[in-house]
Amino acid sequence: MAETLDITKFKSKIAPDWCPGCGDFGVLTSLQKACTTLGLDPKDVVVVSGIGCSSNFPGFFGSYGLHTLHGRSVAVAQGVKFANPDLNVIMTGGDGDGYGIGIGHFIHAMRRNINVTYIVMNNQVYGLTTGQTSPTTELGIQTKSTPEGCIEVPINPIQLALVSGATFIARGFSGAQDLLAETMVKAIKHKGFSLIDIFSPCVTYNKKNTYPWFRERVYSLQEEKHDTSNFDVAMKKAEEWDTRIPIGVFYETTDQATYEDLEPAYKFGTPVKQKLGLGKDEITALVNSFK
Amino acid sequence: MSSSNSKSVIVWVGGAAGDGIASVAETLAKACAREGLYTYAYNSYQSVIRGGHVYMQINISEKKVWDQGDLTNFLIALNLDTVKRHGKEVLPGGGVIYNKEKIKVEPSDLGTGVADYGIPSSTIAAKFGKSPVMQNTIALGALAFLMNFPMDAVAEVLTSTFKKKGDEVVNANVGAAKAGYDYAKENFKPSTYSWTLSKTHRMFMTGNQAIAFGALAAGCKFYTAYPMTPASGVLHWLAPRGHKYGIVVKQCEDEIAAMNMAVGGGHTGARSMTATSGGGFSLMTEAVGLAAMLEAPVVVANVQRGGPSTGLPTKQEQGDLFQVLGASQGDFPKIIIAPFTVEDAFYSTVECFNLADIYQCPVILLSDLQLSEHYETVDDLDFSKVKIDRGELIPTTATAEPGTYKRYKDTPTGISPRAIPGTPGHMYVAASDEHDEDGVVISDVFTDPVKRIVMMNKRMRKMDTALKALPKPQLIGPKDADITFVTWGSTYNVVRDTIQTLEKDGAKVSHLNIKYIWPFQAKEVGEILRSCKKTFIVEGNYTGQMERLVRQETGYSIHHHLRKYDGEPFGPEMVIKEAKLILKGSVKVSELAGVR
Numbered sequence: 001m002a003e004t005l006d007i008t009k010f011k012s013k014i015a016p017d018w019c020p021g022c023g024d025f026g027v028l029t030s031l032q033k034a035c036t037t038l039g040l041d042p043k044d045v046v047v048v049s050g051i052g053c054s055s056n057f058p059g060f061f062g063s064y065g066l067h068t069l070h071g072r073s074v075a076v077a078q079g080v081k082f083a084n085p086d087l088n089v090i091m092t093g094g095d096g097d098g099y100g101i102g103i104g105h106f107i108h109a110m111r112r113n114i115n116v117t118y119i120v121m122n123n124q125v126y127g128l129t130t131g132q133t134s135p136t137t138e139l140g141i142q143t144k145s146t147p148e149g150c151i152e153v154p155i156n157p158i159q160l161a162l163v164s165g166a167t168f169i170a171r172g173f174s175g176a177q178d179l180l181a182e183t184m185v186k187a188i189k190h191k192g193f194s195l196i197d198i199f200s201p202c203v204t205y206n207k208k209n210t211y212p213w214f215r216e217r218v219y220s221l222q223e224e225k226h227d228t229s230n231f232d233v234a235m236k237k238a239e240e241w242d243t244r245i246p247i248g249v250f251y252e253t254t255d256q257a258t259y260e261d262l263e264p265a266y267k268f269g270t271p272v273k274q275k276l277g278l279g280k281d282e283i284t285a286l287v288n289s290f291k
Numbered sequence: 292m293s294s295s296n297s298k299s300v301i302v303w304v305g306g307a308a309g310d311g312i313a314s315v316a317e318t319l320a321k322a323c324a325r326e327g328l329y330t331y332a333y334n335s336y337q338s339v340i341r342g343g344h345v346y347m348q349i350n351i352s353e354k355k356v357w358d359q360g361d362l363t364n365f366l367i368a369l370n371l372d373t374v375k376r377h378g379k380e381v382l383p384g385g386g387v388i389y390n391k392e393k394i395k396v397e398p399s400d401l402g403t404g405v406a407d408y409g410i411p412s413s414t415i416a417a418k419f420g421k422s423p424v425m426q427n428t429i430a431l432g433a434l435a436f437l438m439n440f441p442m443d444a445v446a447e448v449l450t451s452t453f454k455k456k457g458d459e460v461v462n463a464n465v466g467a468a469k470a471g472y473d474y475a476k477e478n479f480k481p482s483t484y485s486w487t488l489s490k491t492h493r494m495f496m497t498g499n500q501a502i503a504f505g506a507l508a509a510g511c512k513f514y515t516a517y518p519m520t521p522a523s524g525v526l527h528w529l530a531p532r533g534h535k536y537g538i539v540v541k542q543c544e545d546e547i548a549a550m551n552m553a554v555g556g557g558h559t560g561a562r563s564m565t566a567t568s569g570g571g572f573s574l575m576t577e578a579v580g581l582a583a584m585l586e587a588p589v590v591v592a593n594v595q596r597g598g599p600s601t602g603l604p605t606k607q608e609q610g611d612l613f614q615v616l617g618a619s620q621g622d623f624p625k626i627i628i629a630p631f632t633v634e635d636a637f638y639s640t641v642e643c644f645n646l647a648d649i650y651q652c653p654v655i656l657l658s659d660l661q662l663s664e665h666y667e668t669v670d671d672l673d674f675s676k677v678k679i680d681r682g683e684l685i686p687t688t689a690t691a692e693p694g695t696y697k698r699y700k701d702t703p704t705g706i707s708p709r710a711i712p713g714t715p716g717h718m719y720v721a722a723s724d725e726h727d728e729d730g731v732v733i734s735d736v737f738t739d740p741v742k743r744i745v746m747m748n749k750r751m752r753k754m755d756t757a758l759k760a761l762p763k764p765q766l767i768g769p770k771d772a773d774i775t776f777v778t779w780g781s782t783y784n785v786v787r788d789t790i791q792t793l794e795k796d797g798a799k800v801s802h803l804n805i806k807y808i809w810p811f812q813a814k815e816v817g818e819i820l821r822s823c824k825k826t827f828i829v830e831g832n833y834t835g836q837m838e839r840l841v842r843q844e845t846g847y848s849i850h851h852h853l854r855k856y857d858g859e860p861f862g863p864e865m866v867i868k869e870a871k872l873i874l875k876g877s878v879k880v881s882e883l884a885g886v887r
Contacts, residue, residue, distance in 0.1 A: 012720075013694065013731075043712070043716070046559075058720045059720050059731065059732055062718065063718055065720035065722075065730075066558065066722075067720055067721070067722035067723050068551065068585075068723050069577055072578065075548040075551035076552065076554055078548075078552050078555065079513070079553060079554060079556040079557075079563070080559045080712065082556055083513050083539075083556035083560060083561035084559045084561070084711075084713060104544050105548055264533070264534035265533050265536075265539045266537075266539075268537025271513060271538075271539055272512070272711065274537050276510025276512075276562065277508070278536075278674075278677075287494060290494035290495055290669075291493070291494055
């Protein structure tokens with residue numbers, strides 16, 4: 001990706017208020033680069049978030065944005081997409097928002113294969129509420145709510161996405177921005193539900209899964225010629241954790257129809273662009289159907 | 292109430308769920324509607340798919356019928372349980388129609404003057420195929436004879452109903468109905484009924500269908516729902532029409548998704564709606580506040596049923612008024628409308644979409660099981676009243692210098708011109724957190740008490756604007772009435788029925804129905820009630836929620852009340868009885884009524 005990319009179009013007038021060194025900065029810049037690379041018009045992009053540190057994202061991004069309720073970004077974003085499938089809908093949020101309170105919407109959106117992109121800034125901790133355990137906190141990690149160490153097995157978002165029907169599944173690291181931006185370009189281009197789970201270290205509350213911790217372990221799946229069409233291998237790769245951790249695209253398929261392909265109402269065009277109201281003949285037919 | 296020789300009749304069809312009660316009742320009601328009679332059919336059912344006890348009450352008349360009535364003239368009993376439960380509720384001169392080869396009815400099961408219309412239905416049905424529901428059709432034919440209703444009209448409805456299943460099914464059904472008719476003619480005494488049939492074809496629909504039709508007419512393009520009785524009728528009517536009219540109809544994973552998706556759709560510019568009942572609405576409430584904060588237009592229908600918790604899933608109640616009033620944390624603008632008739636449910640739904648767009652806020656349509664699920668003949672709807680008003684919506688062709696558009700501009704009306712995603716130059720963030728006029732969040736680092744007040748006032752000002760514009764409540768009837776009824780939602784109907792009877796007896800009666808529940812029209816409602824002699828509210832809940840709302844908003848305490856929370860709808864008899872006691876002065880005035 002060109003270093004001289006002008007990303008001004010996708011910058012907002014508000015400077016992020018994340019902690020200095022927060023992984024989310026890298027995610028923001030990568031998405032700005034990806035949208036610029038794709039030549040998208042900011043008016044056609046809607047970034048939808050829930051609540052959490054990373055969910056302040058839309059405010060720092062220069063496009064249409066929606067900042068919704070905790071855990072509901074995926075539900076609201078689907079509403080946006082259903083109403084206007086011509087828009088590029090990108091959901092941004094954290095692990096608590098998406099894999100905790102919002103996990104129901106996440107799973108159902110994947111099985112719908114609706115054409116949206118979900119960017120999860122996974123820091124394995126609740127940051128905005130000052131450091132409680134999250135659905136991706138590792139076993140044994142001490143947090144404010146688990147002072148004796150977390151005793152629940154963490155969710156594996158990649159495997160969850162694989163079994164839930166997502167058709168583009170990737171992982172990024174905010175310390176590897178070029179690869180992240182490239183992955184985002186692929187995800188947004190992909191027709192169907194795309195997930196990028198991103199290691200976005202929390203410099204304040206997660207003292208284990210830090211930048212250096214990830215740097216020592218991450219490697220690119222694509223550099224190792226991983227076959228992204230092989231579901232079983234993707235499942236296997238998603239198990240790797242303690243010593244080597246893969247980033248990049250795990251799985252991708254275009255064999256599945258998207259929700260947009262199958263929704264019969266779209267033959268009348270984009271819902272927000274349709275003319276409203278019933279014609280005379282339609283009224284007569286409907287009234288008679290009650291007689 | 293109906294008796295022989297009068298121009299109206301009540302029929303009950305009872306049995307177990309799965310016996311085919313609804314189809315008998317619908318055939319009868321539809322045939323009556325096509326011949327020009329008015330009908331009102333209320334299904335008293337349970338949350339079981341097979342078994343249990345279900346009965347449909349059908350009130351039929353040459354004149355407009357307002358409710359299901361009280362007791363019945365004819366009872367079609369599809370099982371013995373129905374006879375045991377309702378045999379004594381058949382009026383003298385009426386009778387019980389049943390299959391005497393299947394159930395044995397004792398004379399003691401029936402009241403005096405009630406005829407035993409046992410039919411050897413199994414033997415007759417054997418000629419028309421194996422279907423056990425054929426005996427229902429035979430009973431229907433017998434009923435047609437007993438109420439002196441043209442057999443051809445019944446045959447016509449059966450033919451159109453079964454047309455899709457082929458001639459064989461049509462012939463069997465029509466044959467069975469005719470056989471029932473003939474058996475009754477040969478074995479029972481002739482009917483004393485006579486009808487003047489205008490042949491006016493009227494619509495025959497439920498409140499839910501009227502809501503769904505209203506949504507379609509209003510240009511709803513996105514409908515979300517999670518199945519829940521008694522709101523599912525809206526989903527069931529819209530689902531097969533989505534692909535014919537370009538509506539995305541989406542069954543969601545839960546009500547939280549249904550409401551949040553509808554908010555997303557409304558924000559994006561599609562007229563969006565969801566419907567549920569109290570339990571589902573509980574899950575939706577957080578997003579009701581979200582819609583208000585984003586200033587996203589959205590319509591949500593709450594079709595009330597018996598609560599609390601799962602409560603009475605298939606029974607009538609009006610117990611969610613305070614729930615919708617208090618839905619979601621904080622103060623925010625919302626509009627609540629309670630439709631009161633099937634026709635009004637149609638117009639009100641259209642109105643909800645317009646108000647949502649004009650005031651850019653959540654609009655709650657507060658219906659109830661009785662209104663939503665009963666079938667009724669409806670006079671032709673006036674489509675010239677269906678107007679689509681999108682409010683201050685910026686055309687997607689408009690442009691603006693980037694950074695100049697203020698989505699939440701502070702205006703004298705509180706309404707800010709709204710751009711939808713896709714509009715060039717108008718990019719903004721719609722935030723759940725408190726935000727400034729341009730959408731920038733002012734909750735955390737930029738906390739600003741002054742701006743907070745400006746934004747709060749701006750949003751709430753929309754309610755002042757709405758209050759000025761909403762149609763005013765009207766007192767129906769004489770200003771010097773001896774008694775004034777107060778209603779909201781479906782109880783409007785039983786009170787209209789009651790008033791006809793009281794007026795016949797010479798009483799001077801008036802009626803105030805409260806349709807616009809929020810913002811509450813305190814000034815007008817207070818003025819009307821204070822000008823009345825005796826006020827009497829009829830509502831279907833335990834605590835008198837509307838009575839309390841009226842007191843809270845106007846300082847006026849209604850004198851008398853009749854409340855019901857047993858799950859069954861009000862019948863006219865109990866309302867008439869209470870009203871007469873009040874008129875006589877033999878009911879104590881509410882202690883709170885002294886408070887002015």
